[in-house]
Amino acid sequence: MADDVIAIAEPQAFSVNGAQLTPLTLNEKLFYLVTSETKGLILTNEKEQPVTTLAGHFAQSDVLVTDSGLIVAALNNDTYGVELFRYTFANHAFSPLTTVNAGTADLEAVCLSSVNDKLNLITADALGRMQQFWLEHDKNIAMRTVNVGTGQKNCQIDMMSGKVLLADENVGLWQYDNSVEAGDGRDLITLPDMAGIEGVGVFDGLTMLVSPDINAVGVLQDSTINWTTTNGDHKWETIRFTAYNENAIVGLYDDKTESLYTVRFALPAEAEPKVSTSARVDAYLIAFAQTDTVARFGDAADDPAIWYLPDSPEKSVILGTDKKGGLDLFDLSGKRLQHLPVGRVNNVDVRTHWQTKQGTFDIAAASNRTSRTVDIFLLDADTRTASTASKLRSNLNDLYGLCMYHSDKGELDVLVNDTDGHVERHRLTMQNGTITSRIMDTFTVPSQPEGCVADDETGMLYYGEEDEAVWIRDLNNIDATPRIIARVGGPIQDDIEGMSLFDVDGERYLIISSQGNHRYGVFSTKDHRLLGTFAIAADTDAGIDGVSETDGLESLSVSFGKRLPEGLLVVQDGHNVMPSQQQNFKLVSGSQLAEFIRQYR
Template structure:
């Protein structure tokens, strides 16, 4: 539902445009002249901007890109450029992007009128993936990335990363491929809302999420008659500061004002133009103007928009960004397949350690420290997995991994030999109805191994795991309960504590001892802003005598690090973003995670945070695991 303020602003805009339309119609009746003013310039795309109090004109025509200050030409770049897009960098410079229609090459310039090189070519790149019909910038203040969407008219679009955390890339990097309608004609981005709008010719306008790690779903904004108000092919889109849209129909030329909810607020015909293809909007000293251009030789039309004065919107606060240093091979199947990782440490050579990852359709995948899959155990649909060390099995000491098996609601056991090879070691029945999350606990008091496993009902059971030297056995020792569905959990072996994530509500703490009280305490609550449900993976880390609790906040694709002791103060809030140098995409929709502070070899000498990536891009493929050096996180704790 729209706020009262926004409804007032939209209504004011509609009334202003309606009044202008009425004046235009009256003028037509008397003089047959449109309300728009014809400029003394012919251009396929035209912008009027103000930098440091001075106005500049930037436009493309059949021969190139030209920058002017009044009648003075400041700079020119030859080429058959189309669809000129602008993005402010700061108060003194702009970024420009255009496609050369002859070579299908992308050009990116920096325009800084106060510098000796007024127009500096930043990047030039042949685009071979698609014929580009439009392009639009997206600046994510929250994730500190600047990207450019290249829209293909034959379906499909690319999102290119240009800048990350104030660092320019040597070459644009494709970080996302989108499926868009076949006849897509125009795009624009609402930087504040993170919304990408795409016009599907004369049929519809769609809204997508602009963040590269966001869900790929779309929503319908407007549609053609008789179900909506679109009439002609939409050739250009422009967002306004209140989140509403201007849409330019090609023939007959109409300028539509559409709310962010899809309501047509006004429709203004422009009879001075037979057809139109370019649209830009400038706001200088509270005067807003629309510039409408055509691919033919018609003059650019300037149309004054009497819009209400609106407060400048500010972007979301920046979130700390960490970069993955390694990723595993993708899962063998597509879809929501991988869930939870765990680390097995080689007893003598850290670089020979292994990463275990559950496959919710097939079993357990095992990766080496180069990210290569070295073993697959097809035991069934596993959800969560954990590892502990030092049990006797078949006459030799083995380590143990235990996973929750959803096929029959059992505990699936694996013995790990000294060489790091996993062996199926049988199952333990639980009698649960819908088994889900799992973690292990080793008691320093009685030297026994335990497994905590939970059910979607909120039930948590504690099993003691042992072996007679030949077979593994498990016995139920205790039951716990949280109010609603849990999943992620982790046990603090040193302090005898269990932490459980109740997905939609809170993190709970219990005593881990088998004979302890069963009453738990909710220690950290979902707040909907920083910790956003679902609470998924939970892990513990020790450093310099302090213990930290790290949690994946799935609802906003972030991670929070807390003290693992009262009052459980938040220490870090971060996301995992693209690593352009290594060609590794960012992380989103994390389920499980794990932390080790022991060496895993080169690049991870102080350990690693291992997370499941729900959307594995660059290129699009099956889910995988990403590793962030623990040293990078420690550096932010100082």
């Protein structure tokens, strides 16, 4: 640890006893909130004189500063649950907000933030489960549960990085995604000799931590911990801090003396917090419907397509791949109309009005990883059902992404790619009622591709190299050199997944799934400029959760009737929560998407 020591600080004993000390900067004045197992919550001024007290028995707390006062979430030592209180500057008093019960396992850590004007509460219990709640309109809505392991002693939410920080007394500091739609992926920051961490504090994107095994305060910066040694013999267990008069004002609990202390020190310039550009989002859209779930848990739902029925637009159909079991068809309310158990189909696309000598057809194509074929389906508008027409052989080893191209000459192609970067272009023909194909072109992508979309009007193919970039290729000129129009980084985070086109006021835009940060990027097809990113948030009143880790998506900018006058966006939801269920697809009004584009173009 010696190489990382940046200063030495002198702890000052705090005159009020408790289990946790939280310094607060309120209206440019310094206050302290003492959390006590015997006296409750005590708010003091800078001189450590009590301003107000709420009787109770609380082990720890977290505080959210608002324009009118404070919101405090406190662990109740008597009930082992969480109680939330509001403190207002106007009357200098605490009032109860709500309670989150512990259930059968004691709650041992709690943290609080505000997301989209909703209170976001996270708890960790004695069984090693992290639960995330949205608190609104007198409702406590359980959003997700993650098994994090036992030993979580403290919790903080860093809104600048979008991370939940859990202090693990056994191994170190865990970092989880704060999104209620996120999975259970995590990163671990360890201390020397694998010492455990019991206290963590966050303020304006900066993180501090303490361990009873290290007599110092750690400042976390880019996964490196710089230490400020504290004089004396201490076993620090909790930490909270604020910025005041260009100093860090730190509140600490020492288990050795069972006392509270403050420490003041100047932060080094390199410890200034950094905002994660990937965490920024320009807007939130809301789904109006969701489909029935796929049959099995795990990564199953993948890619949607829209089958538009011009004679009855409101009866149009959504096709969705279930890569564990087949192809599903849904109506615009999300109800399943049909399931085809055809194997592990990964991507699907639809084209209508394909004119052949045998008639005009609506067809779908899907990449089938079970049979290593391109599966062709005939779509019957009268019954709103699909039937298998052909299984086209491919030279690819692992069929993956797929999209279709219907040229202005009436030629219909299927482009299908392999996880190794190879791409085949199949030209479809119908002879004697049988659909066949020939491979008319092949090309490669430097690394794994998947999502693609073809512009039938311009002949341009947009396709993603998942970890790297978005490419464009001229399908009408196979000798033309493809080029990169966007790269991973900043607001666009790998994997680059689903792609679609959407028209607004006569202009065309490319929509892509930025899977790594649960966002969607919108690009102009004219100059390939990124207009911005949006996410899809939950509608708790309707019981529809938000969306995360989207694989495939599809959009169509035509009227589907009075409810959807400007089109439809359909996206795969990687984590179907509220409550946790198998994956499904979410439906978003094209009017919301069009409004976003008009605002940011």
